[in-house]
Amino acid sequence: xxxxxxxxxxxxxxxxCLDLDLTLDCGQAFRWExxxxxxxxxxxxxxxxxxxxxxxxxxxxxxxxxxxENVWYDYFDFGKDYVKICDTLKKDELIAGTVxxxxxxxxxxxxxxxxxxxxxxxxxxNIKRIKGIISRLCATYGDKxxxxxxxxxxxxxxxxxxxxxxxxxxxxxxxxxxxxLCRNVASGEIDLEKIKTLSLEDARKELLNIYGVGxxxxxxxxxxxxxxxxxxxxxxxMKRVMEYYPDGLPQCxxxxxxxxxxxxxxxxxxxxx
DNA sequence: GTCCAGGCATGCA
DNA sequence: TGCATGCATGGA
Numbered sequence: 001x002x003x004x005x006x007x008x009x010x011x012x013x014x015x016x017c018l019d020l021d022l023t024l025d026c027g028q029a030f031r032w033e034x035x036x037x038x039x040x041x042x043x044x045x046x047x048x049x050x051x052x053x054x055x056x057x058x059x060x061x062x063x064x065x066x067x068x069e070n071v072w073y074d075y076f077d078f079g080k081d082y083v084k085i086c087d088t089l090k091k092d093e094l095i096a097g098t099v100x101x102x103x104x105x106x107x108x109x110x111x112x113x114x115x116x117x118x119x120x121x122x123x124x125x126n127i128k129r130i131k132g133i134i135s136r137l138c139a140t141y142g143d144k145x146x147x148x149x150x151x152x153x154x155x156x157x158x159x160x161x162x163x164x165x166x167x168x169x170x171x172x173x174x175x176x177x178x179x180x181l182c183r184n185v186a187s188g189e190i191d192l193e194k195i196k197t198l199s200l201e202d203a204r205k206e207l208l209n210i211y212g213v214g215x216x217x218x219x220x221x222x223x224x225x226x227x228x229x230x231x232x233x234x235x236x237x238m239k240r241v242m243e244y245y246p247d248g249l250p251q252c253x254x255x256x257x258x259x260x261x262x263x264x265x266x267x268x269x270x271x272x273x
Numbered sequence: 274g275t276c277c278a279g280g281c282a283t284g285c286a
Numbered sequence: 287t288g289c290a291t292g293c294a295t296g297g298a
Contacts, residue, residue: 027279119279126278129296172294177281214281235279265279 001078003068010060010068017082019104020053026266028224029108030118030131031138031152045071045111046143046151077106082259089260091252094244098267105262107223112192113185114152115225116207119217120177129170136169159186177212184210192226200228223258232257237268 004011024032024040032042039052039061049072050061060072073079086103090096121137122130134152141157142150159182166175184190190210195203203226207218215234222231232249234242241264253260 122278123280124278124293125280125295126297129278132296167294170295173281173292174294212281216280220279233279236277237279269279 005065008062008064010063010065010072012058012060012078013056015053015056015058015078017086017104018053018058018076018106019102020051020058022102022105022266023076023108026105026262027127027269028220028262029110030122030127030134041149043138043145043149043151044075044108044114046145047071048145048149074109077109080106082106085256085259088252088256089263092250092260094250095260095263098263102263102266105259105266107229107259107262109227110225111152112196112221112225113155116185116192116213116217116221117152117155117158117178117181119220119224120181120212121171121174122220123174123212123214123217125172125174133170140169155182155185158182174212180211181213196226200230203228204231223261229256229258230254232261233265235265237265237272240272241265241268 001015002013004013020040021034024042025034029042029044031044032040034040035050037052039050041048041050043049047063047067049063049067052059052061058076060068063072082104086099090099118130118134121133125133138150138152141153141161143153145151158178161179161182163175163179166178171178181190185192190206195206198206200222203222204215204218207213207221208215213221219231219233222228223233232253238261249257249260
Protein backbone atom coordinates (compact mmCIF):
# COMPACT_ATOMS: atom_id res chain seq x y z
CA UNK A 1 0.00 0.00 0.00
CA UNK A 2 1.33 3.39 -1.05
CA UNK A 3 -0.06 6.84 -0.20
CA UNK A 4 0.25 9.78 -2.58
CA UNK A 5 -0.84 13.38 -2.03
CA UNK A 6 -2.01 14.79 -5.34
CA UNK A 7 -3.61 18.21 -5.87
CA UNK A 8 -5.72 18.19 -2.72
CA UNK A 9 -6.63 14.53 -3.06
CA UNK A 10 -5.15 11.59 -1.26
CA UNK A 11 -4.53 8.45 -3.33
CA UNK A 12 -4.06 5.16 -1.58
CA UNK A 13 -2.64 2.67 -4.05
CA UNK A 14 -2.47 -1.09 -3.85
CA UNK A 15 -5.45 -1.42 -1.53
CA UNK A 16 -6.72 -4.98 -1.28
CA CYS A 17 -9.90 -6.29 0.28
CA LEU A 18 -11.87 -3.06 0.48
CA ASP A 19 -15.31 -2.78 -1.10
CA LEU A 20 -16.71 0.66 -0.31
CA ASP A 21 -20.28 -0.18 -1.33
CA LEU A 22 -20.37 -3.13 1.05
CA THR A 23 -18.40 -1.54 3.86
CA LEU A 24 -20.26 1.76 3.98
CA ASP A 25 -23.71 0.24 3.58
CA CYS A 26 -23.70 -2.98 5.60
CA GLY A 27 -25.34 -1.71 8.76
CA GLN A 28 -22.28 -0.75 10.80
CA ALA A 29 -22.31 2.99 9.97
CA PHE A 30 -25.47 4.94 9.22
CA ARG A 31 -24.29 8.22 7.77
CA TRP A 32 -22.69 7.53 4.37
CA GLU A 33 -24.57 8.56 1.25
CA UNK A 34 -23.92 7.18 -2.20
CA UNK A 35 -23.59 9.88 -4.84
CA UNK A 36 -24.86 9.73 -8.43
CA UNK A 37 -21.33 9.19 -9.71
CA UNK A 38 -20.96 6.13 -7.50
CA UNK A 39 -18.72 7.77 -4.92
CA UNK A 40 -19.61 8.04 -1.24
CA UNK A 41 -19.92 11.14 0.90
CA UNK A 42 -20.07 11.33 4.65
CA UNK A 43 -18.81 12.85 7.85
CA UNK A 44 -16.80 11.15 10.56
CA UNK A 45 -15.17 12.71 13.59
CA UNK A 46 -16.40 16.10 12.39
CA UNK A 47 -14.66 15.86 9.02
CA UNK A 48 -16.34 15.63 5.61
CA UNK A 49 -15.12 13.21 2.96
CA UNK A 50 -15.97 12.13 -0.56
CA UNK A 51 -14.36 8.82 -1.48
CA UNK A 52 -14.31 6.35 -4.34
CA UNK A 53 -12.26 3.41 -5.51
CA UNK A 54 -10.99 2.45 -8.94
CA UNK A 55 -9.33 -0.94 -9.20
CA UNK A 56 -6.86 -0.97 -6.33
CA UNK A 57 -6.67 2.81 -5.93
CA UNK A 58 -8.75 4.54 -3.28
CA UNK A 59 -9.26 8.26 -3.90
CA UNK A 60 -10.09 10.54 -0.98
CA UNK A 61 -11.26 13.81 -2.52
CA UNK A 62 -10.39 17.27 -1.29
CA UNK A 63 -8.81 16.14 1.92
CA UNK A 64 -5.49 16.87 3.54
CA UNK A 65 -2.53 14.86 4.63
CA UNK A 66 -3.39 15.80 8.17
CA UNK A 67 -6.99 14.51 7.97
CA UNK A 68 -5.86 11.37 6.23
CA GLU A 69 -3.32 10.57 8.88
CA ASN A 70 -5.46 11.67 11.83
CA VAL A 71 -8.87 10.42 10.75
CA TRP A 72 -9.23 8.34 7.60
CA TYR A 73 -6.26 6.01 7.81
CA ASP A 74 -7.63 4.57 11.02
CA TYR A 75 -11.29 4.91 10.07
CA PHE A 76 -10.92 2.70 7.00
CA ASP A 77 -8.57 0.37 8.84
CA PHE A 78 -5.81 0.79 6.24
CA GLY A 79 -3.26 -0.52 8.70
CA LYS A 80 -4.83 -3.95 8.95
CA ASP A 81 -4.12 -6.86 6.61
CA TYR A 82 -7.63 -7.92 5.59
CA VAL A 83 -6.34 -10.36 2.97
CA LYS A 84 -4.69 -12.32 5.72
CA ILE A 85 -7.74 -11.98 7.98
CA CYS A 86 -10.07 -13.27 5.27
CA ASP A 87 -7.75 -16.19 4.57
CA THR A 88 -7.86 -17.07 8.24
CA LEU A 89 -11.65 -16.86 8.39
CA LYS A 90 -11.96 -19.09 5.34
CA LYS A 91 -10.49 -21.98 7.28
CA ASP A 92 -14.09 -22.34 8.40
CA GLU A 93 -15.96 -23.95 5.51
CA LEU A 94 -19.27 -22.38 6.39
CA ILE A 95 -18.07 -18.79 6.13
CA ALA A 96 -15.68 -19.33 3.20
CA GLY A 97 -18.30 -18.85 0.49
CA THR A 98 -19.68 -15.78 2.26
CA VAL A 99 -16.28 -14.15 2.49
CA UNK A 100 -15.75 -14.75 -1.24
CA UNK A 101 -19.19 -13.44 -2.16
CA UNK A 102 -18.93 -10.26 -0.10
CA UNK A 103 -15.16 -9.86 -0.23
CA UNK A 104 -14.03 -6.43 0.90
CA UNK A 105 -16.19 -5.75 3.94
CA UNK A 106 -14.08 -3.98 6.53
CA UNK A 107 -14.80 -2.85 10.06
CA UNK A 108 -14.88 0.95 10.23
CA UNK A 109 -13.23 2.44 13.28
CA UNK A 110 -15.93 4.92 14.17
CA UNK A 111 -15.99 7.51 16.89
CA UNK A 112 -16.92 5.78 20.12
CA UNK A 113 -19.58 8.30 21.11
CA UNK A 114 -21.26 8.19 17.71
CA UNK A 115 -21.20 4.38 17.69
CA UNK A 116 -22.61 4.04 21.18
CA UNK A 117 -25.34 6.60 20.62
CA UNK A 118 -26.20 5.17 17.18
CA UNK A 119 -26.57 1.62 18.42
CA UNK A 120 -28.78 2.67 21.32
CA UNK A 121 -31.02 4.15 18.63
CA UNK A 122 -30.69 0.98 16.54
CA UNK A 123 -32.36 -1.38 19.00
CA UNK A 124 -35.58 -3.04 17.84
CA UNK A 125 -35.39 -0.84 14.76
CA ASN A 126 -34.65 -1.26 11.07
CA ILE A 127 -31.67 0.20 9.27
CA LYS A 128 -33.64 2.57 7.08
CA ARG A 129 -35.35 4.16 10.06
CA ILE A 130 -32.14 4.25 12.08
CA LYS A 131 -30.55 6.27 9.29
CA GLY A 132 -33.47 8.69 9.26
CA ILE A 133 -33.35 9.30 12.99
CA ILE A 134 -29.59 9.82 13.03
CA SER A 135 -29.80 12.10 10.02
CA ARG A 136 -32.36 14.30 11.81
CA LEU A 137 -30.30 14.23 14.98
CA CYS A 138 -27.23 15.50 13.14
CA ALA A 139 -29.08 18.07 11.02
CA THR A 140 -30.81 19.48 14.10
CA TYR A 141 -28.02 19.44 16.67
CA GLY A 142 -24.78 18.88 14.78
CA ASP A 143 -22.52 21.50 13.24
CA LYS A 144 -22.80 22.14 9.53
CA UNK A 145 -19.63 20.80 7.94
CA UNK A 146 -20.59 21.58 4.34
CA UNK A 147 -23.77 21.77 2.27
CA UNK A 148 -26.14 19.10 3.53
CA UNK A 149 -23.62 17.44 5.83
CA UNK A 150 -23.40 17.77 9.58
CA UNK A 151 -21.19 16.52 12.35
CA UNK A 152 -22.51 14.04 14.87
CA UNK A 153 -23.46 16.17 17.89
CA UNK A 154 -21.34 15.75 20.99
CA UNK A 155 -22.71 14.40 24.25
CA UNK A 156 -22.17 17.87 25.71
CA UNK A 157 -24.33 19.42 23.03
CA UNK A 158 -27.07 16.83 23.53
CA UNK A 159 -26.95 16.84 27.31
CA UNK A 160 -29.33 19.80 27.51
CA UNK A 161 -32.04 18.00 25.54
CA UNK A 162 -35.17 16.65 27.17
CA UNK A 163 -36.74 13.27 26.58
CA UNK A 164 -39.37 15.08 24.49
CA UNK A 165 -36.65 16.55 22.30
CA UNK A 166 -35.43 13.07 21.49
CA UNK A 167 -38.97 11.84 20.91
CA UNK A 168 -39.44 14.65 18.38
CA UNK A 169 -36.66 13.05 16.31
CA UNK A 170 -38.69 9.84 16.09
CA UNK A 171 -36.60 7.82 18.53
CA UNK A 172 -39.71 6.34 20.14
CA UNK A 173 -39.27 4.59 23.47
CA UNK A 174 -35.47 4.96 23.22
CA UNK A 175 -35.75 8.67 24.02
CA UNK A 176 -35.42 8.09 27.75
CA UNK A 177 -32.27 6.03 27.21
CA UNK A 178 -30.71 8.74 25.06
CA UNK A 179 -31.57 11.53 27.45
CA UNK A 180 -29.80 9.78 30.30
CA LEU A 181 -26.89 8.54 28.17
CA CYS A 182 -26.04 12.03 26.91
CA ARG A 183 -26.12 13.50 30.40
CA ASN A 184 -23.95 10.78 31.87
CA VAL A 185 -21.34 10.92 29.11
CA ALA A 186 -21.28 14.72 29.21
CA SER A 187 -20.81 14.74 32.98
CA GLY A 188 -17.97 12.24 32.78
CA GLU A 189 -19.84 9.64 34.80
CA ILE A 190 -19.41 7.44 31.74
CA ASP A 191 -15.84 7.77 30.45
CA LEU A 192 -15.60 6.41 26.92
CA GLU A 193 -11.85 6.99 26.62
CA LYS A 194 -11.25 4.95 29.74
CA ILE A 195 -13.41 2.12 28.45
CA LYS A 196 -11.15 1.86 25.39
CA THR A 197 -8.23 0.97 27.64
CA LEU A 198 -9.99 -1.93 29.37
CA SER A 199 -10.09 -5.59 28.44
CA LEU A 200 -13.01 -6.70 26.29
CA GLU A 201 -14.76 -8.25 29.26
CA ASP A 202 -14.32 -5.21 31.51
CA ALA A 203 -15.25 -2.78 28.75
CA ARG A 204 -18.41 -4.76 28.07
CA LYS A 205 -19.26 -4.73 31.78
CA GLU A 206 -18.95 -0.95 31.85
CA LEU A 207 -21.23 -0.52 28.86
CA LEU A 208 -23.80 -2.94 30.27
CA ASN A 209 -24.19 -0.65 33.28
CA ILE A 210 -25.66 2.01 30.99
CA TYR A 211 -29.44 2.38 30.98
CA GLY A 212 -30.68 1.20 27.58
CA VAL A 213 -27.53 -0.75 26.71
CA GLY A 214 -27.82 -4.55 26.66
CA UNK A 215 -25.50 -7.22 25.35
CA UNK A 216 -26.21 -6.59 21.67
CA UNK A 217 -25.81 -2.83 21.73
CA UNK A 218 -22.73 -3.17 23.91
CA UNK A 219 -21.06 -5.56 21.47
CA UNK A 220 -21.88 -3.35 18.48
CA UNK A 221 -20.42 -0.31 20.20
CA UNK A 222 -17.32 -2.27 21.23
CA UNK A 223 -16.75 -3.59 17.72
CA UNK A 224 -17.51 -0.46 15.72
CA UNK A 225 -16.48 2.28 18.12
CA UNK A 226 -14.00 0.92 20.63
CA UNK A 227 -11.67 -1.21 18.53
CA UNK A 228 -12.63 -4.60 19.95
CA UNK A 229 -12.45 -6.86 16.90
CA UNK A 230 -13.45 -9.87 18.95
CA UNK A 231 -16.83 -8.45 20.02
CA UNK A 232 -19.53 -10.55 18.40
CA UNK A 233 -22.96 -8.85 18.26
CA UNK A 234 -25.93 -11.20 17.94
CA UNK A 235 -29.15 -9.58 16.72
CA UNK A 236 -32.21 -11.23 15.16
CA UNK A 237 -30.28 -11.93 11.94
CA MET A 238 -27.25 -13.38 13.69
CA LYS A 239 -29.52 -15.58 15.80
CA ARG A 240 -30.59 -17.23 12.56
CA VAL A 241 -26.96 -17.61 11.51
CA MET A 242 -26.05 -19.19 14.85
CA GLU A 243 -28.23 -22.17 14.01
CA TYR A 244 -25.48 -23.09 11.55
CA TYR A 245 -22.97 -23.14 14.43
CA PRO A 246 -24.63 -25.41 17.00
CA ASP A 247 -21.27 -26.33 18.53
CA GLY A 248 -20.09 -22.75 18.95
CA LEU A 249 -17.86 -20.55 16.85
CA PRO A 250 -14.83 -22.04 15.08
CA GLN A 251 -11.35 -21.43 16.45
CA CYS A 252 -10.29 -19.47 13.37
CA UNK A 253 -12.64 -16.67 14.50
CA UNK A 254 -10.57 -16.04 17.63
CA UNK A 255 -9.56 -12.40 17.90
CA UNK A 256 -11.39 -11.43 14.70
CA UNK A 257 -14.89 -12.70 15.47
CA UNK A 258 -16.36 -9.27 14.87
CA UNK A 259 -15.14 -9.23 11.30
CA UNK A 260 -16.55 -12.71 10.71
CA UNK A 261 -19.79 -11.53 12.25
CA UNK A 262 -20.10 -8.67 9.77
CA UNK A 263 -19.77 -11.00 6.79
CA UNK A 264 -22.32 -13.39 8.28
CA UNK A 265 -24.70 -10.55 9.18
CA UNK A 266 -24.62 -9.25 5.64
CA UNK A 267 -25.13 -12.74 4.22
CA UNK A 268 -28.09 -13.35 6.52
CA UNK A 269 -29.80 -10.11 5.59
CA UNK A 270 -29.51 -11.00 1.91
CA UNK A 271 -30.32 -14.70 2.11
CA UNK A 272 -32.49 -15.48 5.14
CA UNK A 273 -36.04 -14.38 5.67
C1' DG B 274 -54.93 -4.91 9.33
C1' DT B 275 -50.53 -7.71 10.98
C1' DC B 276 -45.68 -8.44 11.28
C1' DC B 277 -41.08 -7.00 11.89
C1' DA B 278 -36.71 -4.44 12.78
C1' DG B 279 -28.60 -4.63 14.42
C1' DG B 280 -33.33 -5.17 22.07
C1' DC B 281 -33.94 -3.65 26.50
C1' DA B 282 -36.02 -3.00 31.21
C1' DT B 283 -39.03 -4.83 34.26
C1' DG B 284 -41.63 -8.11 36.93
C1' DC B 285 -42.26 -12.62 38.31
C1' DA B 286 -41.22 -17.47 39.13
C1' DT C 287 -31.06 -17.56 36.43
C1' DG C 288 -34.72 -17.75 32.94
C1' DC C 289 -38.90 -16.39 30.68
C1' DA C 290 -43.00 -13.25 29.41
C1' DT C 291 -44.36 -8.76 28.39
C1' DG C 292 -44.58 -3.81 27.00
C1' DC C 293 -42.50 -0.53 24.36
C1' DA C 294 -42.59 3.76 19.51
C1' DT C 295 -42.37 3.97 14.84
C1' DG C 296 -42.76 3.15 9.92
C1' DG C 297 -42.11 0.02 6.04
C1' DA C 298 -43.39 -4.46 4.01
